[in-house]
Amino acid sequence: MKALRCDEPGRLTIIQRDVPSAGPGEVLVRIRRVGICGTDYHIVQGNQPYLEYPRVIGHELAGEIAEAPSGSSFKSGDIVCIEPYLYCGTCRACRQGKTNCCQNLQVLGVHRDGGACEYIAVPERNVVPATGLGLDEAAMVEFLAIGAHGVRRSGAGPASRVAVVGAGPIGIAAAIFAKARGAEVSVLDMNARRLAFCRDEIGADHVFEVSSGIDDRLKAATDGDFFDVVIDATGSPRAMMTGFSYVSHGGTYVLLSIVRADITFSDPEFHKRETSLLGSRNATRQDFETVLEAIRSGKVPTAALASHRGGLDDAPGLIPMWSAPEAGVIKALVEL
Ligand SMILES: NC(=O)c1ccc[n+]([C@@H]2O[C@H](COP(=O)([O-])OP(=O)(O)OC[C@H]3O[C@@H](n4cnc5c(N)ncnc54)[C@H](O)[C@@H]3O)[C@@H](O)[C@H]2O)c1
Ligand SMILES: [Zn+2]
Ligand SMILES: [Zn+2]
The missing domain is CATH 3.90.180.10 (Medium-chain alcohol dehydrogenases, catalytic domain)
Incomplete structure (x- = not known):
């Protein structure tokens, strides 16, 4: 063969x-x-x-x-x-x-x-x-299950405001399953073509092109609250470190990205938010079943x-x- x-x-x-x-x-x-x-x-x-x-x-x-x-x-x-x-x-x-x-x-x-x-x-x-x-x-199913797993880890639900940072296949998968859970989903990337895909094909509620002033734009768009759940899928250590500041007070940060780097954050900022920080690796059979069901139901x-x-x-x-x-x-x- x-x-x-x-x-x-x-x-x-x-x-x-x-x-x-x-x-x-x-x-x-x-x-x-x-x-x-x-x-x-x-x-x-x-x-x-x-x-x-x-x-x-x-x-x-x-x-x-x-x-x-x-x-x-x-x-x-x-x-x-x-x-x-x-x-x-x-x-x-x-x-x-x-x-x-x-x-x-x-x-x-x-x-x-x-x-x-x-x-x-x-x-x-x-x-x-x-x-x-x-x-x-x-x-x-496999790459979609990676995103579904990250979203399941996050606990996002209908009342959640979710930001997915990075609109490659993994971020797209996360955005699809955050939408499937009823969350309000924003997607961030500097690639306009990928953002258009997220808006037009997966129904992302908001897309943000990352450029100077992005922090202020996110702050304004969320009345200063930022996001209950931030999911990083950029593959960029710098973006992973910046993402801590997009988490709302009491919110959750999920790292899907895999990088060869040390990730650091400000403890006072992390602590005052009582941030929940989660890694997300691969997927389980449960996530595969979630994806199969979502595909069958046309989502x-x-x-x-x-x-x-x-x-x-x-x-x-x-x-x-x-x-x-x-x-x-x-x-x-x-x-x-
Ligand atoms: N958790 C897992 O088990 C698992 C499995 C597969 C892949 N991954 C990891 O997930 C990450 C994403 O994978 P992918 O295939 O979607 O990658 P990709 O390179 O196709 O997509 C990454 C996207 O992030 C965007 N980006 C980069 N820096 C950014 C920034 N500062 N702000 C906003 N957007 C930014 C890029 O423009 C790109 O569109 C990689 O690190 C990969 O190794 C994790
Ligand atoms: Zn893969
Ligand atoms: Zn084992």
């Missing part, structure tokens, strides 16, 4: 591999769509710090059951998505149901070879039925999100182009 491998930074190739066989407790899935995200671009560019090369990429995965194990609830041909976080099930986090932050977590396409290939064998507990979804939709503009696509053979040439900001990619999908 074919697989898309990053041999070393800057070099993606299609290689030949044997079709894997499913071990005990595993299911063989025929991969049909692979979403490409910032993590993949970073792997290809060589700025994913602890990644060992060569690596078959791919963690946003949808496909069909190739071989259902005996006694399983799956049957061949079922459309599924894959929860790419291979958790141990026994560490303290796993025992509390926080499989998203398992102490021994292995993410497909990051810590071990991923699913940008024709077939993959994965533990049955990581295979999620995507009944009622198309393949494109099923491949987008996610999946067709608009899937902005670019190409076949597996073309992916080595397409992925570097998709990573350029001028390409205007929201979500690119590789088809198999």
Whole structure:
């Protein structure tokens, strides 16, 4: 079978591999769509710090059951998505149901070879039925679940004023699920095209183009209160530090961004607000189910999100182009 491998930074190739066989407790899935995200671009560019090369990429995965194990609830041909976080099930986090932050977590396409290939064998507990979804939709469940998880962590509800800072795919996902919970959602970015997408396609209540004077504009727009919930998805340490000052008194700050930096904040400002500060890593099965339900009920503009696509053979040439900001990619999908 074919697989898309990053041999070393800057070099993606299609290689030949044997079709894997499913071990005990595993299911063989025929991969049909692979979403490409910032993590993949970073792997290809060589700025994913602890990644060992060569690596078959791919963690946003949808496909069909190739071989259902005996006694399983799956049957061949079922459309599924894959929860790419291979958790141990026994560490303290796993025992509390926080499989998203398992102490021994292995993410497909990051810590071990991923699913940008024709077939993959994965533990049955990581295979999620995507009944009622198309393949494109099923491949987008994972990145949407990252946003849904951050919003669930925040506790945002109908009375909440939420600011999502950073309108990339992860921020867009957070904005979609904050809206789905009935919150009043503002999105901040300096990219006008992405802000227009948030306003027109996901119904963001307000969008703010970040430029000088933004703090005053946010203050004026919220009668000086700022936001009950601020969700950072910028990937920018500076933005993450600035975001503390956008949290209202008694409010919550959720950091979705992952950066290699120390984040600092003013303790008096933090303390006087009694800020709740939360990290948000990956997603759990519950978040996957939230996303599946939202897609089924038409709350996610999946067709608009899937902005670019190409076949597996073309992916080595397409992925570097998709990573350029001028390409205007929201979500690119590789088809198999
Ligand atoms: N929590 C998780 O498990 C998880 C999973 C995947 C990705 N991530 C992280 O989420 C972050 C966002 O990912 P993405 O793929 O959406 O990235 P992206 O680069 O596509 O989007 C980031 C957006 O933030 C905007 N931005 C940058 N600085 C800003 C500022 N000061 N104010 C407002 N907007 C600003 C950019 O213009 C861009 O549109 C990254 O750090 C990524 O590593 C986290
Ligand atoms: Zn991803
Ligand atoms: Zn664990």
